[in-house]
Amino acid sequence: MFDYIIIGAGSAGGVLANRLSKDPKNQVCLIEAGSGDNSLIVDTPGAFGVHMFWRKFNWGFTSQPDNSADQRSHFCPRGKGLGGSSMINGMVYTRGHSSDYDAWENLGNTGWGFDDVLPYFIKSEDNSRGKSEYHGKDGLLTVSDIPKNYYPLENVFMEAAQQAGLPLNDDFNNDQLDGVGNYQFTIRNGKRSGVGSCFIRPAMQRSNLTIISEARASKLLFEGKKAVGVAYHQSGETKQVYAAKEVILSGGALNSPQLLMLSGVGDTEHLSQMGIETHHHLQGVGKNLQDHPEVPLVYKSLRKDGYSLSSIFPRVKEGLQYLLGKNGPIQNSITAVGGYYKSSDDVAVADVQIHFLPLMFADHGRNIEYLIDHGFSAHVNVARPKSRGFVQLRNNDPMADPLIQLNLLSHPDDMDVLLKAVKKMRTIIGMSALDSHRGEEVFPGKHRQNDEEIMHGIRQNVSHVYHPVGTCKMGQDSMAVVDEQLRVHGLESLRIVDASIMPTLVSANTNAPTIMIAEKAADMILSAAKGV
Known part of the structure; x- marks a missing residue:
């Protein structure tokens, strides 16, 4: 018996485990399907691409064929282990624009406007730039600038973007999105600074925190409408643990709705089709899936000063630089450079x-x-997509992968934004700064010039940016799954704390917003326990 059971040790669950166990009176159990191990590959920023092939820390899901994307299925990597997707992501630290969060509040989610959530972003941060209006210095999560751009292409691209009219932006988290520059990253001294290393491992020494790894949750346990525990599979056995105060579901936007449905919480029609008796009807479970639709503009280079596996000596040199002193480009994420722009002059925010x-x-x-x-x-990518997909069960086997339907371009406005985005990026890459590097355009390709040809290419190449959200959305309407306190509608002692609660996707990489959600939820949970 514990006070709190947290299901999922990802970016939200790890933060919760740390914050709730800080009080030695709270007995906290953190259950994780993945391994409790760490690895050099996880720690090495420039090696995160390896996880696309190595499945130890990656669920490696595959979506259903997408009608809006030429009937293609999509690879859907999600982190598995202590730190979840913060173990395998690109480490980019962005929050999005203030209007994203104000939109949440305008949907009826009191306390989730930008002014309400900013203190929680600041709380988690230990920013290398120090404390400011938008940044924190005393938090557990390291956020830092990269030492330098090691590849000439990175600086040349930023120069081209400025020639095309984009300003140089040195901070995408001060509510000014427009421009190009270097992102900040969750990296400390050349090593990944994810939730595992920043929140979970420092708390592991606490006697009141129990971590159960390689344990896949199979069913929530209820007494009437009250959540009292969870059943899980570990080492071929089914086991159970119980919570005196709350069960908190932090499996992420794909796994959280799956566990709810396996437990009889969801749309009755779908549950019946899967042979599951309905415990509590909530038609919004698994609906409202969102991700950022993305396409790459790909070019060959006239020079050999970028990254290529054909250049063996530079790659060996980079590896030695990192292993011997945490120096060189491998201490960076390969996604060092980025930014935002408006698809047209009619758009108010990038x-x-x-x-x-x-x-x-x-x-x-x-x-x-x-x-x-x-x-x-x-x-x-489309920063605020309107397309919606869903997550369902494949069957009633708790060991099966969830059924994922992304529907990336199901709303015509998203195609319109991507089309304009591609054309504008072509203009940027056509600037003189890139003349010495720009070779053949591989995609969209010079054979695609008019809108119909480009859109055809987009449908053939569109993918996503690993930012699934929304499948247990927060709100008060008939499709909402949790309220503004993240309590599941109609049930007791059960909250959902992860990216699935976002009613709409923010214009950002979702790791920082997920950590913010967990920081805010921890305060809610602790306040509720005190009767505040």
Whole structure:
């Protein structure tokens, strides 16, 4: 018996485990399906692409064929282990624009406007730039600038963007999105600074925190409408643990709705089809899935000063630099450069995000032919998509993967934004600063010039940016799953704390917002326990 059970040791669950166990009176149990191990690959910032092939710390889901994307399925990596997706992500630290959070509040979620959530972003941060209006210095999460841009292509791209009219932006987290520059990252002294290393491992010495790893939750346990525990599979056995105060679901936007449905919480019609008796009807469970639709503009390079697997000596040198002193480009994320711009002059706030890579990159880095060649790629995504997908069960087997339908371009406005984004990025790459590097345009390709041809290419190449949210959304309408306190509607002692509660996707990489959600939820939970 514990006071609190947290299901999932990802970016939200890890923060909760730390904050709730800080009080020695709270007995906290953290259950994680993945391993409790760490590894050099996890710690090495420049090695995160390896996780696209190595599944120890990656669920490696695959979506259903997408009608809006040429009937293609999509690879959906999600972190598995102590730290969740913060173990395998690109470490980019962005929050989005203030209007994203004000929109949450305008949907009826009191206390979730930007002024309400900013203190929680600041609380978690230990920013290398020090304390300011938008940044914190005393938090557990290291946020830092990269030492330098090691690949000439990175600086040349930023110069081209400025020639095209984008300003240089040195902080995408001060509510000014427009521009190009270097992102900040969750990296400390050349090592990944994820939730595992910053929140979970420092708390592991506490006697009141119990971590159960390699344990896959299979069902929530209820007494009437009250959540009292969880059943899980570990080492071939089914075990149970119980909570005196609350059960907190932090499995993420794909796994959290899956566990709810396996437990009989969801849309009755779907549960019946899966042979599951309904314990509590909530039709919004698994609905409202959102991710950032993205396409890469890929070019060959006339020079060999980017990253390529064909250049063996530079790669060996970089490896030695890192192993011997945490120096060189491997101490950086390969996504060092990026930014935002408006798809048109009619847009009030930038609606396109950029991730620039000094290599040819497509199919989540699994296109080895691209990686061997010399080139670069500029990935553009729809920052606030309107398309919606869903998560369902494949069957009633708790060991099965969830069924994921992304529907990336199901709303015509998202295609319109991507089309404009591609055309604008073509203009940027056509600037004189890139003349000495710009080679053949691999995608969209010079054969695609008019809108119909470009849109056809987008449908053939669109993917996502690993930012699934929204499947247990916060709100008061008929499709909402949790209220503004993150309590599941109609049930007791059960909260959901992860990216699934976002009613709408923010214009950012979602790791920082997920950590913020957990920081805010921890205060809610502790206040509730005190009767405040």
